[in-house]
Amino acid sequence: MERPGGPLGQVVAALAAGRTAAQVVDAEGRLAWVSEQMQLLAGLSDEADMGIGQRLDDVLEREVWNELLTADAAETLRSELHPRLDDPESTPLWVLSLDLQVGGRHRGVGMLGVTLRHADGSPLGAALIYAPLLPARVLALVSEGDEAMFTRMADLSEPAKRPAAIVFADVDASGPLSRRLPTAVYFELIRGITTAFDELVGRHGGIVGKHAGDGASAYFLADDHGSDPEAACAALRTVQALPDVVAEVVADLTESGADVSREDCRLNIGAHWGADLFIGQVVTGGRLEVTALGDEVNECARVEQVATGGQRLVTKTLIERLDDAAAAALGLRPRSMTYRVLAELARDGGRAGGKADRDAGAIAVHDLGA
Template sequence: MDPRLAQVVERLSVGSGRVCFLLDHEYRLAWVSPELRGFLGVGDDAPLGIGRHIAALGLESAWRDAVTPESRLRLAREIVLPWLGTDELPPDAREALPAEFAELFAGVEPVAPPPVRTGSIDYVQPGLPPFPIDFVAASLRDQTGELIGTMVLMYLDLRPSLVALLGRGDAAMYERMARLIHPERRATAILFADLQASGELSRTLPTAAYFGLIRELTTSFDALVAEHGGIVGKHAGDGWTAFVLAQDVGGPSAAVAGCIEIAQRLRAHAAAGSLNLPAEPVLQINSGVHWGPGVYLGQLVPGGRLEVTALGDEVNECARIQQCARGGALLASKQALELLDSPDAQHLGLDPSHLTYHPLAAMDTATEKTRRDAGTVAVAPIPRW
């Protein structure tokens, strides 16, 4: 690589998050940022076509499959054609051009490219509709004005105010969610939590105060889940779910311990009486913790948001466990508690060998649906901290 271009690579490599690539002075692919490699799902140079001319990059599956056919033609027509004619193409690029591209290039006279070019592509993610990604291509020149390469920076067309909202979230959790793009079975600790008597609270408190209460509890829940290496599931008004994957925290024991600690700290926060309400009501968070050795977990991207959802018997059973909890109780299943190793159990103040379990079907709070769907699941109450 040209040493001058290598200096650009060094500067672009500082920090993370830049989705970009560099072309050399002959418009051959010279470098692809790690973030763009991850975006394309490619780690090696060979599938990317390092060293190939930009006009022929569309033949590499890593690039070809990432954009729609219409995008490829638009790029050739709007970006490449205005500053590269057929005579300017090296033989390998000219011979590799698809027929529809070759026809576009035929007889085109090259012109000097402007310093900055802009455009957009329609990115294709398997199983999802395409979405637009913008880019800016800028010529790179040395002190004498000699062209040393071109930088192409890709970005989403989002206002800074929207990016700021995204930045308020937990980056590590976003990374964990991003890894779940392909749904599959995973060993997971499951947590369901719910605010007891929320309907009565909503009628008792002013609407603004009740909204503030739910927002405060939701914010606290999300922060606790992020702190313990988990992933926030669906929020349904006054209810919350979370998943702590064993692979993310070092094993089943840590995953179960994380869910229990999240529930303990959330109910302690709710009971602390520090939520600035007009009249402090008695707030009780009922929670259930369960274990699923093969929960089917993955991203759900309906268009307006990104969320992770889980399917499986254990997920439904955890919901039934939580529904049986009353008075701010935390119930954990036998399957979950018996996974705790000694250090995690001691940290939680538990001795699993001395716990007493009860099947959900024997509990007074069990509904007919609970008895039918999860009646044999055995649970034990977890004392408050």
């Protein structure tokens, strides 16, 4: 989108650098610029016709803005903006509470209006800057997250079928371990493993799924990685690296005096490929997460449940998504790998007749750590 020049252009450049959700209007009340973040909120592309160059009154009648601003918010902007542009004695800063319509839900935001004037006091325009109505401590908590992962999660506001690699992980023999360790130490251990898992998934371009107790899950979407082989490669890189990052967590606890060793805490891992997963956000008053539904998700859960003693079971389906370059990058030789069906492994581990047999018994798997 072409930016205005002159003094107004300098204001636009500063707002763009700050990655704010903002609009700028000129002295006649015409829309001069819309920030990229504002476009993302509205679900618009850079080429979308947002009414640049038209008076804000007319712009607010456009469908794209009707879908973003509630009727009350649009009317508030109309009533507040023009008097402030026309009156040189008006307060240069003003704050409004508005409702935006984002993802099919009303979101309360604060709007900071800044009246812009030339050195001689003549009107230059106004900047309208939007910010969430959240306490600073809540914003600080959100800011601790992985911004790139949050962006990938935001792209999934519309649930749809998407191919992806799936990873499930769970602490081996966690029941005896939790009984042996002091509760505070066990909590630190699980928190450390969960944090390390999330950071590793984010580092490899994945999205963290549900956490339940000492279990975790992640998805690596082909859309995010550009191809099926690259998504499969990212998932397998994560699987390869998990034992070492867990060992680091355990080592830190040991240094603090906890009686826990690497052999006490191993992750059982299952990894699979889903060609037709239904993936999207689950947003409630208490959480924001991404979840996936499909037969392959259930199958991956069964693969992980059969794993024992820190096994890293990856399915033949996932390995065969790799191309030669991805396999070489992982140090794998798919042509020389052998597989066992999950039901056979389950029987060896005393799990015959369970859900693994019923839901995924015929799936071929390879222990990546063998």
